[in-house]
Amino acid sequence: MEARTSIIEKRLSSINRIIAVASGKGGVGKSLVASTLALNLVKNGKKVGLLDLDLYGPSSHIILDIHDVFPKEDYGIIPPTMHGINFMSVVYFTEDKPAPFRGIDITNIIIELLAITQWGELDYLIIDLPPGIGEETLDIIRFIKKAEFLVISTPSKVALAAVDKLIKILQEMKLPTIGIIENMVHQPSSLIKKSMKQYNIRYLGQLLYDSTIENNLGFPNKLVKTNFAKELDNLMNSFLYQSP
Amino acid sequence: MHEWALAESVITTALKAAEKEQLDTITEIIIDIGELQQIEQELFSFAVNDIMKTYSPKLKNTKITVNIQHSTLRCKHCDSTWTFKDIEKNLNDDEAEAVHFLPEVAVVHSRCPKCNSPDFEIQAGRGVTIRSIKGTKK
Numbered sequence: 490m491e492a493r494t495s496i497i498e499k500r501l502s503s504i505n506r507i508i509a510v511a512s513g514k515g516g517v518g519k520s521l522v523a524s525t526l527a528l529n530l531v532k533n534g535k536k537v538g539l540l541d542l543d544l545y546g547p548s549s550h551i552i553l554d555i556h557d558v559f560p561k562e563d564y565g566i567i568p569p570t571m572h573g574i575n576f577m578s579v580v581y582f583t584e585d586k587p588a589p590f591r592g593i594d595i596t597n598i599i600i601e602l603l604a605i606t607q608w609g610e611l612d613y614l615i616i617d618l619p620p621g622i623g624e625e626t627l628d629i630i631r632f633i634k635k636a637e638f639l640v641i642s643t644p645s646k647v648a649l650a651a652v653d654k655l656i657k658i659l660q661e662m663k664l665p666t667i668g669i670i671e672n673m674v675h676q677p678s679s680l681i682k683k684s685m686k687q688y689n690i691r692y693l694g695q696l697l698y699d700s701t702i703e704n705n706l707g708f709p710n711k712l713v714k715t716n717f718a719k720e721l722d723n724l725m726n727s728f729l730y731q732s733p
Numbered sequence: 734m735h736e737w738a739l740a741e742s743v744i745t746t747a748l749k750a751a752e753k754e755q756l757d758t759i760t761e762i763i764i765d766i767g768e769l770q771q772i773e774q775e776l777f778s779f780a781v782n783d784i785m786k787t788y789s790p791k792l793k794n795t796k797i798t799v800n801i802q803h804s805t806l807r808c809k810h811c812d813s814t815w816t817f818k819d820i821e822k823n824l825n826d827d828e829a830e831a832v833h834f835l836p837e838v839a840v841v842h843s844r845c846p847k848c849n850s851p852d853f854e855i856q857a858g859r860g861v862t863i864r865s866i867k868g869t870k871k
Contacts (some may be wrong), residue, residue: 496742565738582831594837605738
């Protein structure tokens with residue numbers, strides 16, 4: 490009998506809301522949305538945790554310029570607090586080397602991280618998921634019953650085709666879905682908004698393509714001042730400051 | 734000590750199982766811990782006993798047995814097998830500590846000793862499992 494999974498619920502019991510930032514497609518800006526969401530919440534006076542579960546290609550630590558820190562060991566492991574965010578990532582343990590994990594390794598890493606991480610009291614835990622509906626997404630669904638999904642897409646038909654599949658799974662499993670954000674919008678298009686109507690998924694709004702973002706990655710103080718962060722903050726008012 | 738977190742997981746799991754089986758007391762828990770977890774066995778046993786004192790009267794006279802499961806790693810390219818002890822000496826302190834917290838990062842910090850492939854599997858010696866629980870019913 491696996492002995493680590495029973496404690497996961499307790500480890501997350503003092504967290505008010507858990508938001509899993511997901512997409513069927515890679516490269517749509519999940520990590521940037523997750524990291525900026527966390528920064529914006531901190532700016533709004535909330536206690537926030539961020540868990541980067543993109544085990545093959547973690548990037549939240551790059552966006553937030555987190556390095557040279559390691560979790561403290563105390564009745565488990567305590568995530569370091571950086572820029573006001575309690576931050577946990579596999580990168581502490583991989584030293585950012587290539588991580589050729591197989592599926593069973595992924596599940597074991599997620600179980601271990603969830604079982605030993607002491608998050609304490611948080612208003613929000615943001616989970617940055619990798620693209621698709623693989624191990625990480627399925628394990629979050631299995632182990633974190635109160636996770637609410639925030640889906641990210643771009644206006645592209647290609648992204649939508651993959652996002653559709655994620656939404657079908659979320660709906661089939663009757664999982665709470667906050668809605669969808671359309672990211673990197675260059676020109677007006679109703680593709681995503683129209684498509685979400687058939688699933689009755691709330692279209693939360695769009696984030697315009699911001700050409701200044703790349704130069705602000707790794708500078709959290711500058712990132713929160715970008716148009717991208719301001720637009721996300723406006724969207725947050727419509728979907729985060731309401732009860733789940 | 735993250736041994737405490739794992740010990741708490743074991744006790745929580747045992748109590749859930751006892752509730753399911755309607756046990757009034759738990760007399761014995763046999764725990765298997767993978768060698769790759771690199772836990773300090775004394776610390777772990779101390780934590781289990783400390784937690785048992787406060788968690789439930791069902792755990793008042795429970796005997797705890799901890800078995801360390803030896804590791805087997807197998808290369809998916811050349812099919813050779815080896816143990817964690819074979820590669821442990823090549824890890825620096827930070828890498829060894831990382832494996833202590835997340836055993837799966839052994840595939841990040843080491844390679845197949847024969848063909849140097851990073852594609853190998855942990856066939857045995859990871860995780861924390863309860864092999865058996867004994868108890869009494871009224």
